[in-house]
Amino acid sequence: MPARSTVRKAFLFVVGLAALGAAGGLAFVYSGIYDISAIAQHTRPVYWIFDVALRRSVAIRAPEAVPVDLDDPELLETGFDHYQVHCVQCHGAPGVAPQPFALGMTPLPANLAHSARNWSPEEIFWIVENGVKMSGMPAWKFRMSPEEMWAVTAFVMHLPTIAPVRYRAMVEQGGLAGPQPAPQLSSRWGAP
Amino acid sequence: MTGRARVLLAAALLAAGPGLAGAQDAPDEGRELLGDAETGQKALRQYACTTCHVVPGIVGASVHVGPPLEGMATRRYIAGVLPNRPENMIRWLMDPQEVDPLSAMPDLGVTPEHARDIAAYLYGLD
Amino acid sequence: MNGTSGAASRYQSMETTTKGGTTAGTLLLALSLLAGCGEGGAYDAAMTVPGGDPEAGHFLVRAHGCGACHRIDGVRGPDANVGPPLNALSSQVYIAGVLPNLPENMVRWLMDPPAIDPRTAMPDLGLSEREATDIAAFLYSLEGG
Numbered sequence: 001m002p003a004r005s006t007v008r009k010a011f012l013f014v015v016g017l018a019a020l021g022a023a024g025g026l027a028f029v030y031s032g033i034y035d036i037s038a039i040a041q042h043t044r045p046v047y048w049i050f051d052v053a054l055r056r057s058v059a060i061r062a063p064e065a066v067p068v069d070l071d072d073p074e075l076l077e078t079g080f081d082h083y084q085v086h087c088v089q090c091h092g093a094p095g096v097a098p099q100p101f102a103l104g105m106t107p108l109p110a111n112l113a114h115s116a117r118n119w120s121p122e123e124i125f126w127i128v129e130n131g132v133k134m135s136g137m138p139a140w141k142f143r144m145s146p147e148e149m150w151a152v153t154a155f156v157m158h159l160p161t162i163a164p165v166r167y168r169a170m171v172e173q174g175g176l177a178g179p180q181p182a183p184q185l186s187s188r189w190g191a192p
Numbered sequence: 193m194t195g196r197a198r199v200l201l202a203a204a205l206l207a208a209g210p211g212l213a214g215a216q217d218a219p220d221e222g223r224e225l226l227g228d229a230e231t232g233q234k235a236l237r238q239y240a241c242t243t244c245h246v247v248p249g250i251v252g253a254s255v256h257v258g259p260p261l262e263g264m265a266t267r268r269y270i271a272g273v274l275p276n277r278p279e280n281m282i283r284w285l286m287d288p289q290e291v292d293p294l295s296a297m298p299d300l301g302v303t304p305e306h307a308r309d310i311a312a313y314l315y316g317l318d
Numbered sequence: 319m320n321g322t323s324g325a326a327s328r329y330q331s332m333e334t335t336t337k338g339g340t341t342a343g344t345l346l347l348a349l350s351l352l353a354g355c356g357e358g359g360a361y362d363a364a365m366t367v368p369g370g371d372p373e374a375g376h377f378l379v380r381a382h383g384c385g386a387c388h389r390i391d392g393v394r395g396p397d398a399n400v401g402p403p404l405n406a407l408s409s410q411v412y413i414a415g416v417l418p419n420l421p422e423n424m425v426r427w428l429m430d431p432p433a434i435d436p437r438t439a440m441p442d443l444g445l446s447e448r449e450a451t452d453i454a455a456f457l458y459s460l461e462g463g
Contacts, residue, residue, distance in 0.1 A: 257410070257411040258415055259403070261402070268399075268401070271415050273437040273439060291344050294415075294434075296415050
């Protein structure tokens with residue numbers, strides 16, 4: 001039956017192609033051609049794959065709602081304390097550089113004032129809780145309580161409203177207390 | 193000259209005032225201070241510049257914390273505060289807040305050598 | 319979500335725009351995500367200027383010659399590059415590298431830049447609050463970058 005043999009041939013061709021592809025992939029991995037150096041930048045397609053994979057993976061896993069008031073001054077105070085101890089080293093802060101070791105990382109730790117404008121608080125919380133594989137971002141789930149992680153999330157969400165001079169003052173006085181009232185995202189908080 | 197053109201010219205003179213005379217050849221004057229653009233491209237990532245700026249020739253997200261750096265070769269002012277000359281660019285890259293204490297751009301510990309290399313790369317961006 | 323202001327409400331309004339959007343809107347969102355530039359942030363919806371008229375702002379930007387120093391989409395000029403291009407301003411975190419990019423800050427900045435940063439080369443153009451508000455609305459409407 002000619003029709004059947006055609007199907008068979010096509011099947012064999014596809015299987016052969018897949019095997020060839022797998023062998024090629026293995027050969028590529030084993031050859032060491034891929035430059036794993038943190039100095040060599042990602043090619044555009046590789047970067048695109050990582051970027052989309054990260055966005056999608058976080059989007060489908062993030063919690064459905066925010067169980068806290070992100071403008072709660074006490075929560076923000078706690079968030080700031082944790083940020084200064086656990087986050088600023090890699091991510092920096094308004095007007096504050098990351099530590100030198102973090103500058104050598106690939107991918108570079110994100111500027112979180114930017115992240116706050118491009119991710120939802122639920123997504124930020126998920127990333128704090130679970131970390132991101134192969135990026136250097138650690139999971140905090142086993143080291144922080146959910147309340148503490150929401151506090152960090154709340155503070156991160158406020159980063160884009162903080163002027164660099166205001167952040168400097170917060171570091172100097174060791175907290176958000178001071179002449180300026182407890183901040184709300186919609187306020188003029190942070191104007192120099 | 194129409195009214196609009198006059199306003200336009202006035203605004204141009206006002207804004208460009210101090211830099212106007214020497215601006216045409218601004219990136220040329222002091223070119224000997226510039227380093228190696230190829231090393232500069234690597235250094236741009238190694239000092240995390242791409243965490244905040246979109247830089248042509250560097251693969252990364254479309255991050256706009258600060259302004260995009262395309263066209264830095266012809267930009268009149270650095271960060272809106274310093275006339276764009278190699279010596280100023282190098283000074284800015286090494287310690288932005290010494291130039292403008294209000295700036296969100298931090299001191300990233302850029303060495304003089306790397307500042308010259310980064311400047312060389314930036315001046316290649318039209 | 320029990321926050322009635324700030325981040326919570328910003329995010330809520332963002333939710334409304336995505337979840338309440340049309341199929342075409344959802345498709346567009348999916349496409350932009352696929353293109354790797356999906357920006358679905360909590361602040362996007364908040365980057366509107368209350369009472370600002372983008373069209374009036376567009377006119378004012380031309381009338382005041384902003385194009386003499388900045389590249390701005392939709393504003394013809396001498397391809398000026400004195401200050402930075404303004405096309406991606408709505409997604410920028412800081413104004414002039416010093417002020418958090420929020421609508422009220424943008425209006426303040428436009429009205430008197432040297433009052434906020436004495437070192438800036440951008441002059442006080444003598445804009446009224448009304449004019450600054452319209453210009454801010456126009457600048458936030460640009461989608462470049």
